[in-house]
Amino acid sequence: MSCDLECQHLVKQFDKFTAVDDVSFSIPKGSFFSILGPSGCGKTTLLRMIAGFYEPTSGDIKIKGKSVLSTPPNKRPVNLVFQHLALFPMMSVAENIAYGLRRRKVAKAEIDQRVKDSLERIGLPDAGSKRIDQLSGGQKQRIAIARCMILNPSVLLLDEPLGALDLKLREHMKVELKQLQSQFDTTFVYITHDQSEALVMSDQVAVMNHGRFEQVGTPQELYYEPQTPFVADFVGESNHWEATVSVQDSQRTTLTTTSGLSIQTQTTSNLEIGQTVNIYLRPESITLGQEQTTADNQLQASVKSVLFDGAKSRAIMTNNDAEEIIVSLPQTGEFSDLKAGDKLSLSWRADIAKVFTNQA
Amino acid sequence: MNSSQTRLTLILLLSPFLLWLGLLVIIPHIDMFFLSIREKVAPRTYETSLANYAEFFTEPFYWNTLARTAFMSILATVLTLIIAFPVAYYIAKMLRGKTKSILFLLCLLPFWVSELVRTFGWMILLRETGVISSSLQWLGLIDGPIEFLYNDVTVMMGLIYTSMLFMVVPLVSTLDSLDDSLIEAGYDLGGSKLSILKEIVIPHSMPGIISGCIVVFMLTLGNYLTPILLGGKSSMWFTGQIYTQFITRFNWELGAAFCFLLLIVSSTIVWLGLKLSGQTLASTVAKS
Numbered sequence A: 001m002s003c004d005l006e007c008q009h010l011v012k013q014f015d016k017f018t019a020v021d022d023v024s025f026s027i028p029k030g031s032f033f034s035i036l037g038p039s040g041c042g043k044t045t046l047l048r049m050i051a052g053f054y055e056p057t058s059g060d061i062k063i064k065g066k067s068v069l070s071t072p073p074n075k076r077p078v079n080l081v082f083q084h085l086a087l088f089p090m091m092s093v094a095e096n097i098a099y100g101l102r103r104r105k106v107a108k109a110e111i112d113q114r115v116k117d118s119l120e121r122i123g124l125p126d127a128g129s130k131r132i133d134q135l136s137g138g139q140k141q142r143i144a145i146a147r148c149m150i151l152n153p154s155v156l157l158l159d160e161p162l163g164a165l166d167l168k169l170r171e172h173m174k175v176e177l178k179q180l181q182s183q184f185d186t187t188f189v190y191i192t193h194d195q196s197e198a199l200v201m202s203d204q205v206a207v208m209n210h211g212r213f214e215q216v217g218t219p220q221e222l223y224y225e226p227q228t229p230f231v232a233d234f235v236g237e238s239n240h241w242e243a244t245v246s247v248q249d250s251q252r253t254t255l256t257t258t259s260g261l262s263i264q265t266q267t268t269s270n271l272e273i274g275q276t277v278n279i280y281l282r283p284e285s286i287t288l289g290q291e292q293t294t295a296d297n298q299l300q301a302s303v304k305s306v307l308f309d310g311a312k313s314r315a316i317m318t319n320n321d322a323e324e325i326i327v328s329l330p331q332t333g334e335f336s337d338l339k340a341g342d343k344l345s346l347s348w349r350a351d352i353a354k355v356f357t358n359q360a
Numbered sequence B: 001m002n003s004s005q006t007r008l009t010l011i012l013l014l015s016p017f018l019l020w021l022g023l024l025v026i027i028p029h030i031d032m033f034f035l036s037i038r039e040k041v042a043p044r045t046y047e048t049s050l051a052n053y054a055e056f057f058t059e060p061f062y063w064n065t066l067a068r069t070a071f072m073s074i075l076a077t078v079l080t081l082i083i084a085f086p087v088a089y090y091i092a093k094m095l096r097g098k099t100k101s102i103l104f105l106l107c108l109l110p111f112w113v114s115e116l117v118r119t120f121g122w123m124i125l126l127r128e129t130g131v132i133s134s135s136l137q138w139l140g141l142i143d144g145p146i147e148f149l150y151n152d153v154t155v156m157m158g159l160i161y162t163s164m165l166f167m168v169v170p171l172v173s174t175l176d177s178l179d180d181s182l183i184e185a186g187y188d189l190g191g192s193k194l195s196i197l198k199e200i201v202i203p204h205s206m207p208g209i210i211s212g213c214i215v216v217f218m219l220t221l222g223n224y225l226t227p228i229l230l231g232g233k234s235s236m237w238f239t240g241q242i243y244t245q246f247i248t249r250f251n252w253e254l255g256a257a258f259c260f261l262l263l264i265v266s267s268t269i270v271w272l273g274l275k276l277s278g279q280t281l282a283s284t285v286a287k288s
Ligand SMILES: Nc1ncnc2c1ncn2[C@@H]1O[C@H](COP(=O)(O)OP(=O)(O)OP(=O)(O)O)[C@@H](O)[C@H]1O
Pocket: A014, A017, A019, A037, A038, A039, A040, A041, A042, A043, A044, A045, A046, A193
């Protein structure tokens, strides 16, 4: 497998503070790789090391198999789309896109032709003579990407490029970015703190926290098989309870939460009776309504409040004033008139809840 | 607040400025203008004529002095810009936090003493019996005393020293407003240091460059102390000529005409500079 970008044991320290802590990964050619993490976890720092603006404290960065540590940023075959785009306000749109080619001393006629092609490809054929401040947010976005892509970089780095856009445009640009990536067939490294951006666009996602990679995997793996409590909590939404192991046999383990709710889960080898654990259960994996005698977990609960949010509507349920349980409301019409005080039956499979021991 | 009250506030706020403008700028200039277009034909009898202006053009010494002053001022402005730009860039872009403000303050420090004192400082250092000349003799590098004063190089140095602050301040403020990520984007897209300077940094700081240049040029052209004290008689500075006409020769009419000629030359050069750099006075003032 040919890897466009490979990082080995990358560490970056600012004085005593470790911003990036022993990060290793490799990205296959032509894939869309996202780094997902909360604000301040070291995403930008990692990206700036790859682009060459920070020198790693230790570790190595390889592009197409060759170490680039000694290559200055203006010679590296990577380009960076900045968090605030950094389009040059003193130049027109066409001059912005042509900047990199001019620096490479490409002939004038060829530059003009390639800029024209590039503007057509991003769907702004007439924008060439405009000034930067005459563009909308989404247009600036596309120009910033075109300005990098015209140089055919091995790797394109994007630092939260959709952060400044409104929700509707962000949804639109997500799809468009993915299309641009497959059109250009370039490796994208995309940084975001928005999990939906990462899940929708990526082939591989790395979840980052406190300068470390918690888990690297496909969006499905992260969602269905989180390896750490942080990933379970950060990717998607989860009900989170603390509990102790009360009964255990070869197949089923019964956990009792601090306020007395008892939950059946699949037995895993690392649990012992009396141990404290964390349970993560997704609101959307709970079935509402029908009595299901086959279900592993089954309980009656009453609605405490309904949080209407269109397709993402949820209800907060309680069971005899024990734990609060957040459930997703399927928008099939069935639950459209649900209100506080209504009684419902909740059920879920034993293997769907994720259990982590405390030290995990 | 009703409109008549608003107007009253406005008038009160504006009155010091209007008084200053009227008493110190407009009225003296009108007076000076009438002074410059009258000719003394006999004791206490005057006629309106352009003779004073004619005298300026017929006497090569006068217009040579003005041309030389203008040229030296332009040169001083350009040199100040070349020296101040790296200083301002270093302060604005390379330094952070405390060191930045300390260095900026150090730039201001010499301006806490008056120009006269500063210029005398230079004289103590540079004159024949001054610090530099005697140290060099003491070290055995030169045989006899050397006079460093009274030449063009010293005048130029003095002018640049006096002007530095007025160039550094507007430059630092425009460079401060340049987003670092633009410079980084330049590198990222393959730009060299030189091309980034030329295509990104300088175009961005153009308003600061222009306003700094205008201020420095005006101050230098109208400077009296530095060229006279450091350059002596040989400095041939136009303000010195104006002084001579007013004070030594008591020829106020010719002196007034010289004042107007200086005003016309400086305005023309500033206007040309703005035209050539494609800036307008309004945009320059607004941005820096
Ligand atoms: N130049 C620097 N000097 C010292 N500390 C820094 C420097 N740059 C970043 N840091 C610290 O490193 C940590 C990670 O910063 P970074 O900018 O990489 O976060 P991020 O993940 O990109 O966050 P965001 O999503 O808010 O952009 C932060 O705690 C920050 O304070």
